Amino acid sequence: MHFLAICGSLRAHSFNRLLLRCAEEVVLHQGWSIDWCDLGALPLYSEDLEATALPESVQRYKAQFKRADALLIATPEYNHSISAALKNAIEWATRKGNNLDGKAVAVMGTSGGFAGTARAQAHLNQILVHVGAYPLPRPVIQLPFAKQHFNTEGRLINEQTRSLIEKQVIALGVWANRLNPVSVL
Amino acid sequence: MHFLAICGSLRAHSFNRLLLRCAEEVVLHQGWSIDWCDLGALPLYSEDLEATALPESVQRYKAQFKRADALLIATPEYNHSISAALKNAIEWATRKGNNLDGKAVAVMGTSGGFAGTARAQAHLNQILVHVGAYPLPRPVIQLPFAKQHFNTEGRLINEQTRSLIEKQVIALGVWANRLNPVSVL
Numbered sequence: 165m166h167f168l169a170i171c172g173s174l175r176a177h178s179f180n181r182l183l184l185r186c187a188e189e190v191v192l193h194q195g196w197s198i199d200w201c202d203l204g205a206l207p208l209y210s211e212d213l214e215a216t217a218l219p220e221s222v223q224r225y226k227a228q229f230k231r232a233d234a235l236l237i238a239t240p241e242y243n244h245s246i247s248a249a250l251k252n253a254i255e256w257a258t259r260k261g262n263n264l265d266g267k268a269v270a271v272m273g274t275s276g277g278f279a280g281t282a283r284a285q286a287h288l289n290q291i292l293v294h295v296g297a298y299p300l301p302r303p304v305i306q307l308p309f310a311k312q313h314f315n316t317e318g319r320l321i322n323e324q325t326r327s328l329i330e331k332q333v334i335a336l337g338v339w340a341n342r343l344n345p346v347s348v349l
Numbered sequence: 350m351h352f353l354a355i356c357g358s359l360r361a362h363s364f365n366r367l368l369l370r371c372a373e374e375v376v377l378h379q380g381w382s383i384d385w386c387d388l389g390a391l392p393l394y395s396e397d398l399e400a401t402a403l404p405e406s407v408q409r410y411k412a413q414f415k416r417a418d419a420l421l422i423a424t425p426e427y428n429h430s431i432s433a434a435l436k437n438a439i440e441w442a443t444r445k446g447n448n449l450d451g452k453a454v455a456v457m458g459t460s461g462g463f464a465g466t467a468r469a470q471a472h473l474n475q476i477l478v479h480v481g482a483y484p485l486p487r488p489v490i491q492l493p494f495a496k497q498h499f500n501t502e503g504r505l506i507n508e509q510t511r512s513l514i515e516k517q518v519i520a521l522g523v524w525a526n527r528l529n530p531v532s533v534l
Contacts, residue, residue: 174395208389208434210359242440244479249393252433287472294429
């Protein structure tokens, strides 16, 4: 079982990236593997960029998608929706071959405010279902007041959320395997 | 009355840009002025880019917003939502001083399919109201099957939509003036 981690925030010390680090621990503990996307390397989508060969960063990124059995997305919430970086990544994943079609996806997110990315995740789920992905409905991971829940080393100290992430990663592996059986599971 | 035109598609021959060209004719015919944003020049938003002086392209863009009495946004629909380019522009407009707060905005859009950007506009209106802008509710401009409605010179030949754009631009001028009276109107 091979996962792809996608962090919608480009900030180096992003709390959402720290959530994915926690998920990575679970993935590795299960004996599965994980790769990370660099959304900041992708150019802003324009159909004009499809006229010739796709930019190298886009080709690399689409190859990462093809290799993945399941996606782990951590989304921030910017202005009540997903980030431009994440929307841009979805655009590229769905052009010149839809790499999201039929993919198992789990979504998690944390924000500084009280909503914990609930509104961004609502938009994201609409988009994911439209592109043919299969979002895992439960557990929901929407962590409010982000900075209270990490220690100075960037480790998630909120045990309830750690436990939800563990449940989510394992459920995603089972879900992806049910959609597309993987011989190693 | 000074307008700012914002095209959510970066494509050189974007049909949405052609809608804005039609709006521009109305603006100039009324004796008003208009400026255009270059969304492709903006870097993908990251909080890390705010640590020092904002990138020059962002500063230029935010200055354009400050000068504008009203915004004309043409949105494509990518994967049932707004484009990454447009979301990115909204992020930058609302950071380090919210340039959308209190702004009169009109939205138009055209797409290749039957929905004519209806779903993208629904997301966009949620975002615009959240950031404190005042979207003009009527007329709604959502033009399906884009390429049927322009001639080979890129001129909008759909007379009903031309008339709606004229109504929208004039209504936007009146709306902006009601929000923030402009002496020249």
